[in-house]
Structure formats: C-alpha cells, structure tokens
Amino acid sequence: MSELNNLRNRIEEINFSILELLSERGQIAKKIGQEKLKSGTDIYDPMREKEMLNRLLETNKGPYDDNVIKQLFKEIFKASTELQQSENEKHLLVSRKLKPEDTVVSFDNGAKIGDKEKIFVFGPCSVESYDQVDAVAQDLAAKGQKFIRGGAFKPRTSPYDFQGLGEEGLEILKEMNKKYGLNVVSEIVNPAHFEMADLYVDVFQIGARNMQNFELLKEAGRSNKPVLLKRGLSATIEEFIYAAEYIHSNGNSQIILCERGIRTYEKATRNTLDISAVPILKQGTHLPVLVDVTHSTGRKDIMLPVAKAALAVGADGVMAEVHPDPAVALSDAGQQMDLNEFDYFFNEIDKTRQLYL
Numbered sequence: 001m002s003e004l005n006n007l008r009n010r011i012e013e014i015n016f017s018i019l020e021l022l023s024e025r026g027q028i029a030k031k032i033g034q035e036k037l038k039s040g041t042d043i044y045d046p047m048r049e050k051e052m053l054n055r056l057l058e059t060n061k062g063p064y065d066d067n068v069i070k071q072l073f074k075e076i077f078k079a080s081t082e083l084q085q086s087e088n089e090k091h092l093l094v095s096r097k098l099k100p101e102d103t104v105v106s107f108d109n110g111a112k113i114g115d116k117e118k119i120f121v122f123g124p125c126s127v128e129s130y131d132q133v134d135a136v137a138q139d140l141a142a143k144g145q146k147f148i149r150g151g152a153f154k155p156r157t158s159p160y161d162f163q164g165l166g167e168e169g170l171e172i173l174k175e176m177n178k179k180y181g182l183n184v185v186s187e188i189v190n191p192a193h194f195e196m197a198d199l200y201v202d203v204f205q206i207g208a209r210n211m212q213n214f215e216l217l218k219e220a221g222r223s224n225k226p227v228l229l230k231r232g233l234s235a236t237i238e239e240f241i242y243a244a245e246y247i248h249s250n251g252n253s254q255i256i257l258c259e260r261g262i263r264t265y266e267k268a269t270r271n272t273l274d275i276s277a278v279p280i281l282k283q284g285t286h287l288p289v290l291v292d293v294t295h296s297t298g299r300k301d302i303m304l305p306v307a308k309a310a311l312a313v314g315a316d317g318v319m320a321e322v323h324p325d326p327a328v329a330l331s332d333a334g335q336q337m338d339l340n341e342f343d344y345f346f347n348e349i350d351k352t353r354q355l356y357l
C-alpha cells in the first residue's frame with residue numbers, strides 16, 4: 001500500500017472516532033437540555049462556551065491555529081443548542097411535533113375554529129351600551145356570523161381613558177348570545193374574574209398586554225372554555241408559544257393564537273403585522289391562528305388587503321373591529337369600521353374565504 005493510501009486510511013479512522021465522540025457529545029448535550037428544561041435555564045450559555053473555548057485554546061498545540069479551533073468548536077456548540085432546542089420543543093404540549101393533527105376548537109352553535117373553514121371574529125372594541133352592541137350583533141347575525149367580540153375590561157395605555165363597563169358589559173354581550181346565537185369573545189384582565197365571566201363569555205381573550213401575565217395564563221389554563229391568546233407587543237414567537245404552553249400545561253388545550261402586530265420602528269401602521277408568524281405558528285404548533293387586522297394596521301384603508309394576505313398565508317380566521325358610530329367610540333375611534341365600511345369589507349373578505357373552502 002502506498003504512503004498516501006496509508007495516511008488516507010488513518011484519516012478515515014480518525015473521522016469515525018470524531019463522529020463517535022460527536023455523537024456521544026450530542027447525547028450528553030440532549031441530557032443537559034432536559035435538565036435545563038426542568039430547571040427553566042436558558043439553553044444558550046455564552047459564558048460557558050467562552051470558558052470552554054479559553055481552556056481549549058490554552059491547550060491547543062497546533063497545527064490548526066486558534067481561530068480555526070475556535071470556529072470548529074463554535075459550530076459544535078451551535079449544533080448542540082439547536083439539538084437541545086428541537087428536543088425541548090418536542091416536549092411542549094402545544095407543539096406539532098408532539099401532536100401532528102390540528103386542534104379544532106368547537107362550539108355549541110356549530111362553529112369551529114381551526115377546521116377547514118376559515119372564520120371571522122368581528123365586533124366593537126369596547127362594549128359601550130346595549131344599543132351600540134345590538135346594532136353590530138344584528139348585522140353580524142344577518143351576515144351569518146357565529147362570533148362577536150367586545151371588550152368589557154379594557155387595559156388602556158392611559159389610566160384616564162375609558163376602562164370598560166366591567167360585568168355590565170359582559171351582561172350586554174350575553175344578551176347578544178341569547179338573541180342572535182353569537183359566541184362571545186371578551187378579554188379577561190384579572191385572574192379572579194374567570195369564575196364570574198364564565199357566566200357570560202364563550203371565549204376568554206387574553207390581550208397582548210397580558211400575554212406574559214403568568215397568573216392570568218395559569219387561571220385561563222384551569223378554566224374549561226376556549227382561550228384566545230394574543231401575541232404580546234414585543235413578544236418573540238418563542239415567548240408567544242411558551243405563553244400558550246402555560247395555558248395548556250394547566251389543563252386547557254382549547255387555545256386559539258392571535259397575531260396582532262408587534263412594535264417596531266415603523267410608524268406607517270399602528271403595529272407591524274408579522275405575517276410570517278402565521279405559517280411559523282402553524283408549523284410549530286397544532287393550534288388555530290387568527291390575525292387581528294385592526295390592531296396590527298390601525299388603518300381602515302389597508303385592512304382588506306392585509307386580511308386577504310392573512311388568509312393566504314394560512315390563518316384560520318380574521319379579527320376586526322366594527323362600531324355603529326366610530327366617531328363617538330370610547331376607544332379606538334379612528335380604526336373601527338362603521339357598518340357601511342364593514343359591509344364592503346365583509347363582502348370582499350367573505351369572497352376570499354370561499355376560495356379556501
């Protein structure tokens with residue numbers, strides 16, 4: 001055998017030894033990942049990586065120079081964190097890796113969210129009076145809708161702004177449920193309110209500002225009604241998924257996610273709709289995903305194309321705000337559609353919905 005062949009054989013033997021060691025290292029990294037999941041420790045640990053690199057470089061005798069060794073080991077660390085991440089995701093109850101089939105949230109009036117048919121959740125921002133909600137509810141029922149949204153507890157930026165009618169607002173919504181058969185979607189802001197709200201509401205909404213209010217999430221998890229969880233203003237998709245996991249791990253699997261725009265430097269819209277979050281959430285979780293076109297855009301002139309885009313990227317439905325007289329609305333006056341604008345919006349988006357049947 002030539003010297004070249006000898007050397008090549010030796011190199012190949014070393015390849016297999018490295019592979020064997022890498023596999024063993026990967027198995028240990030997986031176990032570390034499990035321990036980190038149990039203790040809630042971050043997977044990525046730059047300090048630990050730096051210390052290990054320093055020790056390796058102190059021992060490095062060549063022929064590869066320090067930078068090469070550093071790059072090679074950084075790749076190994078990166079591969080470990082990715083392995084730990086994807087292993088840990090498999091253990092999340094909301095993960096599609098754990099449950100490949102879509103979750104479908106079903107209601108007594110026959111409505112389903114997350115099934116083949118896309119749905120809509122419309123209604124006023126705040127419940128202000130019986131007549132105001134009734135005007136919208138009547139319109140929704142005439143359009144064959146199965147849901148109405150409306151806020152009775154309003155987390156507002158300013159403490160001096162209208163804070164909602166509270167239980168009285170929920171009573172009005174319940175009237176709409178009785179009169180028109182609409183499922184009521186309304187936000188809960190206080191863990192102590194679930195029991196009371198259970199009498200009036202069909203879907204508990206957890207708003208963007210409360211996405212990481214863990215006591216609220218745990219209580220929602222202990223309830224037995226569907227929960228519509230909105231993405232936080234500055235929440236990453238991962239944080240959003242973990243917030244949903246809080247609800248699921250406390251016993252409630254009926255969760256609907258809602259992308260409602262995130263805060264960026266862009267001022268042309270109220271928030272920046274993260275349209276790519278929709279397919280990412282659909283891939284990563286088995287939960288239904290809605291898109292709120294009112295809070296994301298804050299602009300009636302672009303709500304329709306944005307709603308069409310949401311359905312096109314795989315959203316299970318769209319949320320938007322409608323008010324009989326937006327000019328006098330006690331919240332979000334500028335961005336709610338009046339009934340005429342809503343007529344046009346509805347007819348158009350309903351045509352799009354039918355394309356996906």
Ligand SMILES: O=C(O)C(=O)C[C@]1(C(=O)O)C=C[C@@H](O)C=C1
Pocket residue numbers: 029032033043044045046048049076077080081
């Ligand atoms: O030591 C850890 O905490 C690990 O998770 C292992 C490991 C590694 O592969 O060495 C992986 C990711 C961390 O960023 C640091 C180190």
